[in-house]
Amino acid sequence: DQQVKQNSPSLSVQEGRISILNCDYTNSMFDYFLWYKKYPAEGPTFLISISSIKDKNEDGRFTVFLNKSAKHLSLHIVPSQPGDSAVYFCAPLEGGGNKLTFGTGTQLKVEL
Amino acid sequence: KAGVTQTPRYLIKTRGQQVTLSCSPISGHRSVSWYQQTPGQGLQFLFEYFSETQRNKGNFPGRFSGRQFSNSRSEMNVSTLELGDSALYLCASSLNAVDNYGYTFGSGTRLTVV
Numbered sequence: 001d002q003q004v005k006q007n008s009p010s011l012s013v014q015e016g017r018i019s020i021l022n023c024d025y026t027n028s029m030f031d032y033f034l035w036y037k038k039y040p041a042e043g044p045t046f047l048i049s050i051s052s053i054k055d056k057n058e059d060g061r062f063t064v065f066l067n068k069s070a071k072h073l074s075l076h077i078v079p080s081q082p083g084d085s086a087v088y089f090c091a092p093l094e095g096g097g098n099k100l101t102f103g104t105g106t107q108l109k110v111e112l
Numbered sequence: 113k114a115g116v117t118q119t120p121r122y123l124i125k126t127r128g129q130q131v132t133l134s135c136s137p138i139s140g141h142r143s144v145s146w147y148q149q150t151p152g153q154g155l156q157f158l159f160e161y162f163s164e165t166q167r168n169k170g171n172f173p174g175r176f177s178g179r180q181f182s183n184s185r186s187e188m189n190v191s192t193l194e195l196g197d198s199a200l201y202l203c204a205s206s207l208n209a210v211d212n213y214g215y216t217f218g219s220g221t222r223l224t225v226v
Contacts, residue, residue, distance in 0.1 A: 034215070043116070043202050043217030044155075089155065098143060099168050100204075100215060102155035 004103040023090035030092035116218035137205030144186040
């Protein structure tokens with residue numbers, strides 16, 4: 001039972017344009033959402049997070065939007081840079097939880 | 113400050129053997145979690161320890177076990193290795209479970225079972 005789905009396994013974007021990565025979840029107990037970036041053979045690196053009491057959080061080039069009623073969140077990267085090429089995971093937490101549930105991941109490729 | 117350190121980085125074992133992986137968290141972090149990454153199943157939660165107590169466990173067989181020491185360092189053990197246990201094993205540390213910003217991952221241990 002995949003509670004967290006990222007329906008686009010891969011995404012290709014031109015440098016300077018916007019990258020939009022999507023994540024859908026089914027567990028209504030999730031109330032905190034984190035995004036991680038991962039390179040092969042390395043551990044995930046934290047990017048940005050959002051609490052369920054908010055619908056938007058911004059940090060530099062990264063913005064996360066949360067639509068709680070639709071159980072959907074998205075990560076916007078603008079402008080996209082070649083160094084952003086990696087696999088991106090959304091990873092929600094249940095309230096008071098201590099276990100990240102990772103999505104299936106989206107491989108982002110930013111082309112010159 | 114030093115990050116999360118996992119040792120060894122790479123490991124090759126034979127089916128039926130057992131293996132122990134080590135994780136040293138960031139100084140001051142008391143929560144240590146373990147995850148398994150495979151191409152087929154993605155990143156899956158194994159277990160989480162806080163102050164030497166296992167607080168949460170994922171859906172893995174009993175062959176997977178772990179422990180945490182008083183200095184917060186953690187080990188995970190896999191007994192009777194199977195080919196399907198080949199994976200990248202990741203450890204993450206946090207100040208405490210509700211510190212939602214604090215999940216810092218190590219670089220992982222790549223285990224290959226032959």
